[in-house]
Amino acid sequence: CEAGDRAEPNSQASPSQVRFVAQKVFLTYPIESKVPANGEDFVNGLRVTQKRGPFLLLWLAIKHSSCEVSGMSSLPKNVIRTWVDAFNRANIDDLMRLYHDDAVNHQVAEEPVTGHKAIRSMFEREFATAEMTCIVENLFEDDDWAIMEWRDSLGLRGCGFFKIRDGKIAFQRGYWDKLTFLKQQGLPIPN
Secondary structure (H helix, E strand, O other): OOOOOOEEOOOOOOHHHHHHHHHHHHHHOOOOEOOOOOOOEEEOOEEEOOOOHHHHHHHHHHHHOOOEEOOOOOOHHHHHHHHHHHHHOOOHHHHHOOEEEEEEEEEOOOOOEEOHHHHHHHHHHHHHHOOOOOEEEEEEEEOOEEEEEEEOOOOOEEEEEEEEEOOEEEEEEEEEOHHHHHHHHOOOOOO
16 A cells, blocks of 8 residues: 555445555565465465565455545445435436536437436436436446446336446446336336
8 A cells, every 4th residue: 555545444445456456565575376385374375474474464454354545435336326326316416426527328228328418418307207216236346347236116127337437437328128117107108
């Protein structure tokens, strides 16, 4: 970790952030990978020596901790948790603060929309037309992507993929059944 980094509770470093810290540790203090032998300690298949052991343990602590290094508070999962909260309140202003100016939102049942103005219009139209909720079933993170499996209170299910850049949504793709949504909401079904 860089000097001055602080731990913050209840959040986690992303895999890329862990790799960055681990690479710094391993490049500075290489650890030998060997087959276990009597009298030697091994952690995750790596030989722990008196000189190198503390750095391996530091890496493992960072990897498995429930803390993050400061400056990493905009992890994809955290951004999406904030998005879900704003969505469930139908708060378009809060939602829009989470999108880049040039973001793309592609709900596959619809045409993609690009930019703040178009995304705002989409949310205004949707919230005026239907009562929507997002109940998170699963939320995963892979580098700068968040993947969410969701359902709503009427039983509709779907999933969303969010590309996060600099703590904001740069790209979003959603998969859900439009016909089921229209029927559940009592909306007209197009020919």
